[in-house]
Structure formats: structure tokens, C-alpha cells
Amino acid sequence: MSESGQVTRPDGLLTGVRPRDLTIIASTWLRFAFRSGGGVLSLFMVMVIGLMIVNVSVSQMERVGRFMAGKDASQADVVKKISESNVVRNVVEIVLDGTDDEVKAQSNYLMKEKPAMLSIALLILLYLVPFGVSSAAFNQTAGDIGSRGLRFLLSRTERPNIFLGRFLSAFLFIAGAFALLLLIVTSYLHFKLGIYSAGVLYGWAFRGIIAFTFYSMPYVALAAWVSCLMDKPFAAMAMTYLASVGSTLVLFIIGAILSTAGAEQAWLSRLMPWGWRYDMFHNELDTQLLAYAAMVGFTVLFLFLGLASFRKRDL
Amino acid sequence: MTQALSIQNLSKRFGSFAALDDVSFDVERGSLFGLLGPNGAGKTTLFSIASGFLLATSGHAEVLGIDIRNVSALRGRFSILPQDADFQSGIQVIDQLTMFGRLAGKSKEEAQRNAMFELERVGLEDVARVNAQSLSHGMAKRVALAQAFLGDPEVIILDEPTAGLDPDNARKIRELVRSMKGDKTVLLSSHNLQEIQDLCDTVVIIDKGKVRFDADMSTITQSDNLSRISLFGKLPDSVCETVNSLGVVSKVETDLRDQETHLNVHFSFGESDTKETAMRSVLETLLSGGVVPRKIVEGASLEQRFLEVTDGQFDGASST
Numbered sequence: 001m002s003e004s005g006q007v008t009r010p011d012g013l014l015t016g017v018r019p020r021d022l023t024i025i026a027s028t029w030l031r032f033a034f035r036s037g038g039g040v041l042s043l044f045m046v047m048v049i050g051l052m053i054v055n056v057s058v059s060q061m062e063r064v065g066r067f068m069a070g071k072d073a074s075q076a077d078v079v080k081k082i083s084e085s086n087v088v089r090n091v092v093e094i095v096l097d098g099t100d101d102e103v104k105a106q107s108n109y110l111m112k113e114k115p116a117m118l119s120i121a122l123l124i125l126l127y128l129v130p131f132g133v134s135s136a137a138f139n140q141t142a143g144d145i146g147s148r149g150l151r152f153l154l155s156r157t158e159r160p161n162i163f164l165g166r167f168l169s170a171f172l173f174i175a176g177a178f179a180l181l182l183l184i185v186t187s188y189l190h191f192k193l194g195i196y197s198a199g200v201l202y203g204w205a206f207r208g209i210i211a212f213t214f215y216s217m218p219y220v221a222l223a224a225w226v227s228c229l230m231d232k233p234f235a236a237m238a239m240t241y242l243a244s245v246g247s248t249l250v251l252f253i254i255g256a257i258l259s260t261a262g263a264e265q266a267w268l269s270r271l272m273p274w275g276w277r278y279d280m281f282h283n284e285l286d287t288q289l290l291a292y293a294a295m296v297g298f299t300v301l302f303l304f305l306g307l308a309s310f311r312k313r314d315l
Numbered sequence: 316m317t318q319a320l321s322i323q324n325l326s327k328r329f330g331s332f333a334a335l336d337d338v339s340f341d342v343e344r345g346s347l348f349g350l351l352g353p354n355g356a357g358k359t360t361l362f363s364i365a366s367g368f369l370l371a372t373s374g375h376a377e378v379l380g381i382d383i384r385n386v387s388a389l390r391g392r393f394s395i396l397p398q399d400a401d402f403q404s405g406i407q408v409i410d411q412l413t414m415f416g417r418l419a420g421k422s423k424e425e426a427q428r429n430a431m432f433e434l435e436r437v438g439l440e441d442v443a444r445v446n447a448q449s450l451s452h453g454m455a456k457r458v459a460l461a462q463a464f465l466g467d468p469e470v471i472i473l474d475e476p477t478a479g480l481d482p483d484n485a486r487k488i489r490e491l492v493r494s495m496k497g498d499k500t501v502l503l504s505s506h507n508l509q510e511i512q513d514l515c516d517t518v519v520i521i522d523k524g525k526v527r528f529d530a531d532m533s534t535i536t537q538s539d540n541l542s543r544i545s546l547f548g549k550l551p552d553s554v555c556e557t558v559n560s561l562g563v564v565s566k567v568e569t570d571l572r573d574q575e576t577h578l579n580v581h582f583s584f585g586e587s588d589t590k591e592t593a594m595r596s597v598l599e600t601l602l603s604g605g606v607v608p609r610k611i612v613e614g615a616s617l618e619q620r621f622l623e624v625t626d627g628q629f630d631g632a633s634s635t
Contacts, residue, residue, distance in 0.1 A: 016387045021418055028414050032405055148400035152411075152462060155366055155395050156418035158386050314369045 016158025025165025042136035083116035109283035142236035218298035225306030317380035319500035325374030349515030402447035433461035453484035554604030
């Protein structure tokens with residue numbers, strides 16, 4: 001019992017965690033994600049929207065590149081024109097949003113040292129992550145709290161196993177979905193453009209998959225936290241969008257206000273994983289590692305908050 | 316020997332509402348225990364705390380001598396059929412039961428065997444490969460019963476196992492509980508008096524979050540010194556006084572409900588008296604006073620106790 005008299009659960013947040021139980025719950029839920037239809041639908045949405053965005057972007061850039069390179073130019077010349085184009089580079093630098101020298105070095109790294117078209121696709125697809133994760137991971141526990149389905153598990157395993165097992169299955173599912181999307185996009189670019197060597201292109205895609213895996217992780221954890229506070233899937237979905245996408249918008253608006261007032265605002269975006277996303281594709285290793293560490297840090301923070309809530313709430 | 320369930324000074328508040336107020340009782344191992352109370356009495360809240368779903372505001376709950384908050388220590392020894400809990404949709408019944416068995420510490424093969432065995436016991440082996448969501452309410456209850464008995468736990472809580480079932484399905488569930496119990500401790504909650512009286516050997520009556528009555532069923536229903544006589548209409552005071560003045564009668568209680576008088580006659584036998592002669596005296600007195608008995612029941616019933624301790628506010632009895 002606590003000093004206030006309220007009965008509490010004993011020991012630490014991770015008391016009772018068993019790898020075997022985690023594996024059982026995560027694997028069952030992973031299968032459930034595919035069988036129930038909801039997971040497949042989310043996967044399908046991520047694929048379709050992602051491929052549409054990439055297709056539209058690449059087609060438009062190809063059109064611009066062909067206009068600059070001339071009607072009879074080879075595909076290699078078209079892509080070369082795109083990666084050397086000041087307009088495209090300016091757009092990339094605006095997107096990266098940093099100090100001049102740093103941004104120029106990073107855009108140079110992305111557009112010249114790495115396959116430019118895939119770099120552009122990766123930067124665009126990063127926008128999809130908070131939306132995609134919110135759509136696929138909002139119902140980790142909320143629905144089963146409402147339907148009391150969790151009660152069949154609660155007499156058999158400790159709460160952290162349920163919370164972390166569900167998180168793991170959602171994370172693996174989403175990481176797999178993004179990996180599949182990037183592989184399809186990379187293959188599309190490989191066969192459509194035919195100018196990058198497979199090794200270079202798929203090597204860069206592999207880096208992209210790692211970055212997307214790490215970037216989706218804190219958003220899955222955020223969804224896990226929000227989901228365990230709710231007992232209705234629709235409420236969980238709305239609140240997950242609000243927490244992941246809405247909070248970023250709020251920080252953006254506050255940043256704009258501070259910027260207008262002449263105050264320092266760059267740190268604001270760093271309060272969410274969103275603000276660290278491009279650093280995973282930075283030309284300097286230190287910056288990359290810091291970004292990955294930030295993703296892990298956000299994940300740990302959101303999981304900590306979620307576990308604390310899930311352990312003490314009535315189920 | 317430790318108790319199967321020990322509830323000590325348990326209270327639970329939801330805001331300003333006290334769902335449970337300083338509840339204490341013990342359940343002996345091997346018993347079939349009934350928790351009886353009207354709707355909203357606190358039965359599900361009590362079992363939910365005893366199962367670790369809810370945290371108590373104060374007090375203590377132990378299963379087999381182990382604090383219920385320490386679920387790991389009870390792995391495989393304790394299970395529950397929760398009220399109104401849905402199985403996962405999209406997962407076959409056998410896969411769900413197998414997962415429960417594995418979480419209770421069994422290997423996959425053993426958990427699968429156990430799951431099939433329990434499904435056969437409740438007569439639902441044919442639905443093993445069916446999505447749990449497509450089961451009827453009655454079948455889902457039987458599957459839930461199967462999951463509660465999965466892996467041979469020592470203590471099983473059944474929270475309103477027949478709620479919402481038609482009479483035939485309710486009867487099936489009661490028969491299954493009886494046949495599956497063995498030497499396990501089964502704790503069953505219900506607002507169905509007949510169900511508790513038929514199944515259980517000990518009972519706690521709870522109302523408005525408080526324990527009102529706690530006894531063996533035999534001490535309630537077996538009493539040579541008590542007869543309950545139902546009469547048409549109101550019993551005239553003069554007849555009541557005459558019955559009360561009989562030498563073999565120590566006390567008479569009357570209760571007029573629904574145009575019917577329920578007369579509890581407490582006997583006090585002398586050396587030469589028998590229950591038969593005593594009853595004859597009472598009945599002759601009633602008939603000579605123009606009162607016709609409608610029904611005579613020997614001993615007390617659970618319903619009578621229930622009405623006594625819940626101030627007659629019983630609205631949940633059903634014949635299911």
C-alpha cells in the first residue's frame with residue numbers, strides 16, 4: 001500500500017517480464033494482425049499511398065529532368081540533370097531546414113554521393129511514418145480493454161508482458177510494412193531508371209529501412225501509451241493522431257510564432273521524433289548516431305509512460 | 316492450510332461511490348463457493364479485484380496465500396471466467412486456448428492437448444477451428460468455461476457464468492460446473508438464488524458493497540426448528556397471536572408481499588413434542604381462524620435469508 005492508503009502494484013515497472021510470455025503474446029498478435037483484416041488494410045494503405053507519392057514525385061521530376069536534358073537525352077542524363085538541378089537541390093535544402101553549410105553538405109551527400117532519386121523518395125516517405133504508424137498501431141490494447149478480452153490474459157501473465165508484447169508485435173508489423181514499401185520503391189526505381197547499380201541502390205535502401213525502423217519505433221510506443229489509456233478503438237485512433245501528428249503541428253505553430261518574434265525556435269521540433277528524422281540521413285556519422293539515440297530515447301520514454309499507466313489502471 | 320481465497324478489509328471506491336466497503340471473508344479449499352447479491356451489489360468488482368483486474372482502494376486479497384498482485388507466483392494455479400469478456404476476433408478458438416495454456420507455463424503441444432480436452436469436456440470440440448467471434452452466446456460461455464478449467468488450476472472464479480443465457484444453456488453450464496469441479500475450489504457469483512442454492516456449499520451474500528451474510532448452505536437450509544408457511548392474503552392479527560401462544564412455538568414472523576403472507580414459524584419442542592404434532596397444532600389453528608395455507612416449506616431457503624439481509628430488495632432472481 002502507498003502512504004496515501006491506495007493499494008499499489010509491487011516493485012518496478014518491469015517486474016514479472018518474461019521473454020517467453022513476450023514472445024507468445026507478440027507472435028500471436030502478429031498473426032492476428034494479418035488474419036483480422038485490419039492489419040492487412042493498414043499495410044495496403046501504407047503501400048498504396050507510399051507508392052502513389054513516390055510515383056507522382058518521380059514522374060514529375062523526370063518530366064522536369066527531361067525538359068532540361070532534352071527530348072532525346074538518355075535516362076542517365078535525365079537523372080543527372082535532376083540531381084544537379086539547383087531547383088531540386090533548393091527544394092531539398094528547404095526541406096532539410098538547417099544552417100546553410102550543414103544543409104549544403106547534407107544535400108550534396110544525398111543528391112550526389114547517394115542515389116538521388118531514392119534519397120528524394122526516402123525524404124518524402126518519411127512524412128508518411130507518423131500517419132502510417134497511427135493508422136496501424138492505435139488499437140494495441142484499447143479495443144481489448146473495452147471488450148474485456150484482456151481479462152483472459154491477466155490471470156496468466158503480468159501486465160508488462162501484455163503491454164510490451166503488443167508493442168513488439170505492432171512494431172514488427174509496421175517495420176515489416178515499411179521495409180516492404182522501401183523494397184518495392186527501390187525495385188521500381190531500379191527497373192524504371194536502370195542507371196544505378198543494384199548494389200549501390202539496395203545498399204542505400206537498406207540504410208533507409210534501418211532509418212524507417214528506428215523512426216517508426218517511438219511512434220509505435222506513443223500509440224501504445226495512448227491506446228492503454230483508452231477503452232474504445234475510435235477514441236484511441238483520434239487521440240493517437242492528435243498525439244503524433246497534432247502535437248507536431250502544434251510545435252510547428254509555436255515555432256512559427258517564436259520565429260516571427262525573433263526568438264530561437266529550432267529546439268522546439270526536437271521535442272518529438274519528427275524533429276530528428278532527417279538526421280538519420282546526415283552525412284556525418286555523429287549526427288546520425290545522435291538521431292538514432294534520440295529515437296531510442298523517445299521510445300523508452302513513451303514505453304515508460306505507457307507501462308506506468310497500464311500497470312495501475314483498472315482493466 | 317492456507318485458504319483458497321482470503322479477502323481482508325477490501326474497499327473499492329469509484330470517485331465518491333463505494334462499490335465495496337470493508338469486505339472480509341475466506342473461502343476454504345475444495346469448496347464450491349457462491350457469491351450472491353442483487354445487480355450492482357459489488358460481486359463483479361470483488362471478483363475483479365480478486366483476479367487482479369482492478370486495484371483495491373484499500374485492503375488485501377490473497378489467492379492460495381499469495382497476494383493477487385503477484386500474478387506470476389500463481390501461474391497455472393488460478394483462472395477466471397470473466398463476465399462479459401469477448402474472445403479475440405480473427406483467431407481460432409483452439410489457438411486462443413493454446414496461447415492461454417502456454418502463458419500458464421505449458422509447452423505448445425501440452426497446451427494444445429489440454430485445450431482440445433477441455434473443449435471436448437464442454438462438448439465443443441467441433442468449434443476448435445472456428446473464429447471465436449462467430450460463436451453463439453451460449454457456445455462462447457462454454458468455451459469461456461473451458462478456458463477457465465484449462466491446465467487444471469486449483470482455484471477457479473466463475474463470474475456470473477449463466478448471465479444472459481436461455482434456460483437450456485444455463486442448465487448445461489450448471490451441469491458442466493458440477494461435473495468439472497473435482498477437487499478444485501470453484502467460486503461462483505450470481506444473482507440467481509436457485510443456482511447458488513443448487514450448486515454451492517458455502518455462500519456470502521453481498522449488498523451495497525457490504526457482506527451481509529456468510530454461512531454454509533447447510534446451516535441455512537437445514538433447520539428442523541423452522542417452517543415457512545405461505546398463505547393467501549393477509550394473516551389476521553388474532554390468528555397470528557393464537558399461533559404465537561402455542562406451547563410448541565417460540566416465535567412467529569410475518570411478511571406480506573404481493574398479496575401473500577409468508578409466515579416463519581420457529582418451534583420450541585418439548586420432550587413429548589415432534590415436528591409433526593407441532594405442525595398439526597399450527598395448521599389446525601390457522602384453519603380454525605379461516606386461514607388456508609398455500610405452501611409449506613421445511614427449513615429456511617436461501618431466498619429467505621437473502622430477502623432478510625437485503626431488506627427485501629431482491630429484483631434479480633430468475634428461473635434460468
